[in-house]
Amino acid sequence: MTRMPDSIRHTLRAAQHPARAVPCPHCGAHEHQPCTTPSKRRLMPQPHPQRVSNWVQIVACCPACQVEPGVPCHENGWPLRNGDTHPRRHIEAQETAA
Numbered sequence: 001m002t003r004m005p006d007s008i009r010h011t012l013r014a015a016q017h018p019a020r021a022v023p024c025p026h027c028g029a030h031e032h033q034p035c036t037t038p039s040k041r042r043l044m045p046q047p048h049p050q051r052v053s054n055w056v057q058i059v060a061c062c063p064a065c066q067v068e069p070g071v072p073c074h075e076n077g078w079p080l081r082n083g084d085t086h087p088r089r090h091i092e093a094q095e096t097a098a
């Protein structure tokens, strides 16, 4: 891959984070709606990590634990804590979305 770092940064900073395609389990934001702070008064500049994990899990397979899209990450057969996903899967998902 010879993708320019600038294009990746641009994707991450874009007004609509690709993770907004899924609802947020943390703050309850609906699909395509931005995440909000617990008080709901302020919008979050970035989606909650849990939302990003959900999105990553849906769109990408994991290079670390070899699961297919839609399947949660695991470590030696055990699910990751808090439904987390491997960092390498996040990179994979961002390249899919770019």
Ligand SMILES: [Zn+2]
Pocket (backbone or CB within 6 Å): 024, 025, 026, 027, 028, 029, 034, 035, 036, 047, 048, 051
């Ligand atoms: Zn949220």
Ligand SMILES: [Zn+2]
Pocket (backbone or CB within 6 Å): 062, 063, 064, 065, 066, 067, 072, 073, 074, 085, 086, 089
């Ligand atoms: Zn994984």
